[in-house]
Structures are given as structure tokens and as C-alpha cells.
Amino acid sequence: MSRTKTPPAAIGTPDDTEAQFYEALQQGDIDKLMAVWSDDDEIVCVHPGGARLVGPGAIRAAFEGMFSHGSIQAQPEKVRRMQGLSCAVHSVLERVQVMTKAGPQAAWVIATNVYLRTGEGWRLVAHHASPGTQSEARDVAEPPSVLH
Amino acid sequence: MSRTKTPPAAIGTPDDTEAQFYEALQQGDIDKLMAVWSDDDEIVCVHPGGARLVGPGAIRAAFEGMFSHGSIQAQPEKVRRMQGLSCAVHSVLERVQVMTKAGPQAAWVIATNVYLRTGEGWRLVAHHASPGTQSEARDVAEPPSVLH
Numbered sequence: 001m002s003r004t005k006t007p008p009a010a011i012g013t014p015d016d017t018e019a020q021f022y023e024a025l026q027q028g029d030i031d032k033l034m035a036v037w038s039d040d041d042e043i044v045c046v047h048p049g050g051a052r053l054v055g056p057g058a059i060r061a062a063f064e065g066m067f068s069h070g071s072i073q074a075q076p077e078k079v080r081r082m083q084g085l086s087c088a089v090h091s092v093l094e095r096v097q098v099m100t101k102a103g104p105q106a107a108w109v110i111a112t113n114v115y116l117r118t119g120e121g122w123r124l125v126a127h128h129a130s131p132g133t134q135s136e137a138r139d140v141a142e143p144p145s146v147l148h
Numbered sequence: 149m150s151r152t153k154t155p156p157a158a159i160g161t162p163d164d165t166e167a168q169f170y171e172a173l174q175q176g177d178i179d180k181l182m183a184v185w186s187d188d189d190e191i192v193c194v195h196p197g198g199a200r201l202v203g204p205g206a207i208r209a210a211f212e213g214m215f216s217h218g219s220i221q222a223q224p225e226k227v228r229r230m231q232g233l234s235c236a237v238h239s240v241l242e243r244v245q246v247m248t249k250a251g252p253q254a255a256w257v258i259a260t261n262v263y264l265r266t267g268e269g270w271r272l273v274a275h276h277a278s279p280g281t282q283s284e285a286r287d288v289a290e291p292p293s294v295l296h
Contacts, residue, residue: 038230040230042228042229042230042239043230044228044230044237044239044260046258046260046278048278049278049279049281050281051258051280051281051283051284052239052241052258052280052283052284054228054239080190080192080202081190082186082188082190082191082192082264082273082274084232084234084235084264084265085233085234086232086233086234086235087232087234087235087262087264089192089262089264089273089274091192091200091202091274093200110194110199110200110276112192112194112260112262112274112276114235114237114260114262114274116230116232116235116237117232125230125237126230126237126239126260126262128258128260128276128278130194130196130197130276130278131197132199132200133197133198133199135199135200136199136200
């Protein structure tokens with residue numbers, strides 16, 4: 001066995017894989033992060049405001065660049081799920097802690113995460129993230145009251 | 149049979165479904181557009197700079213609002229594809245013609261389109277679109293030379 005890639009600790013369900021993705025972001029752990037992704041040359045990643053990145057090499061390089069400035073404190077919230085036999089589509093609102101002149105503040109990111117079932121378990125094949133709106137902030141912070 | 153939803157004309161492959169999606173945008177045809185989507189209550193749509201829309205009702209309302217200003221001249225280019233047994237993930241650079249004071253100009257949008265295979269064929273379950281960058285414009289307009 002010549003594989004040196006770090007195997008995921010637990011990859012039983014798409015939720016397990018997603019949990020590992022966000023843990024890797026929070027820990028700034030590039031090997032753990034890349035182990036979540038499929039090896040497919042067509043995997044796709046779009047960061048908020050960024051260009052389309054295709055393939056493990058481009059995706060790793062971009063995350064390494066981000067991690068060189070520190071880890072990414074992104075918490076998944078309000079996950080909506082669709083699941084096929086070999087595919088899971090998750091829409092996630094990410095609460096990202098960013099440092100501003102006024103101290104740490106929460107920003108919102110909308111992410112679509114797509115997982116395919118492979119011989120090695122559920123692996124991430126697409127992560128598309130874009131800036132959220134005030135609507136997302138309200139959605140998370142102020143659930144609609146049933147009284148009105 | 150009480151179904152009144154317009155059936156897709158041809159829905160044999162994910163590419164057929166995607167072609168119908170962009171035709172519907174270009175024609176401003178809301179029924180054709182909604183026939184492309186799955187009926188699942190968890191389908192998700194994110195327009196560039198917009199909030200997350202979940203479910204057929206919210207998605208229809210947003211497209212109806214857009215179509216009230218005219219059709220959407222979006223051409224899919226540089227499609228990258230990953231396919232599982234029951235799932236297809238397409239990453240598309242959309243060339244969108246927008247009217248400016250200087251006349252019609254091309255804008256670029258990065259879209260992730262996810263299709264699941266259903267009893268009625270391949271149906272769209274997620275469309276996540278966000279503004280492209282100069283990199284996308286270059287990617288489409290100026291393929292890298294093999295000489296340098």
C-alpha cells in the first residue's frame with residue numbers, strides 16, 4: 001500500500017464527513033481537510049468572492065493559503081439535506097467568526113456541499129460558498145415567532 | 149391523473165435537463181423552468197448576492213420576480229461534470245448578458261447545479277450561483293497558450 005493520504009477518522013455518513021470538514025477548517029489542518037475530499041480530478045470549490053477551483057491541487061493550494069493566515073472559525077448551522085442512494089446535497093449557513101476593528105464579529109456564508117458515496121465512504125466533491133445576506137442572519141438569529 | 153405540471157420535453161440525461169433550465173431562463177418561461185426542478189420540499193436555490201431559497205414555492209416566486217423584468221440571457225460555458233449512479237454535479241460558468249449605460253456587456257456567474265435521478269428523470273435539486281471573477285472571464289476568453 002503506497003497511499004500516504006490520511007484516512008478520515010469516521011466517514012460513515014455524509015454528516016460525519018461534513019463534521020470532519022468543518023473540524024479541519026477550525027483546526028487549520030490541511031491533511032485532515034483534503035482527506036474529506038474525493039480524489040476525482042473534477043472536484044470543485046468556490047470560496048466567497050473567489051474564482052472556481054477545479055481539482056485537488058488547486059483546492060489544496062487555496063486552503064493552504066487561507067490557513068497560512070490562521071484557521072477558519074466556521075460553524076455549520078441550519079443544514080438542509082437531500083439524499084439519493086449515492087449522493088447527498090447539503091445546504092449550510094456557515095457562521096464565520098471574523099476579526100474586525102470592533103472585535104470579533106459573526107459573518108454569514110451560504111454553502112452548498114455535495115457528497116458522493118465512494119469505495120472509501122462519503123467524500124466531498126463540491127463546496128460552493130458565497131456571502132450570506134441579512135436574511136440569513138435573521139434566519140439564524142431570530143426564528144419566526146408563532147404568535148404573529 | 150390530476151398532475152397539471154408541464155412535463156419536461158426531454159429529460160434523458162443531466163445535460164438535457166440543464167439545457168432545458170437555460171432555455172427556460174432565456175425564454176423567461178416559468179412553467180418550463182419549474183418543470184426542471186424536483187418536487188422535493190428541500191430543493192435549494194441561491195442567486196448571485198441573494199439569500200438562500202428553499203422549496204418550490206420560494207424558488208418559483210423569486211424567478212417570477214426576475215422574469216417580470218425580462219428573460220435572463222445566460223449561456224452555460226466551461227461545464228465540469230461529476231456523475232454518480234443517481235446524481236450529477238455540474239459546475240458551470242454562465243455568460244450573462246446585462247444591459248449597461250455603455251450597452252450590452254457580458255458578466256460572469258459561477259453556478260453549481262446538482263441533479264438527482266428521479267422516477268421522472270433527472271431533476272434539478274440545487275442551483276447555487278455567485279458572481280464570477282476576472283479569472284472566470286480570462287478562463288473563458290483566453291485559454292492558456294501551450295507556448296508559454
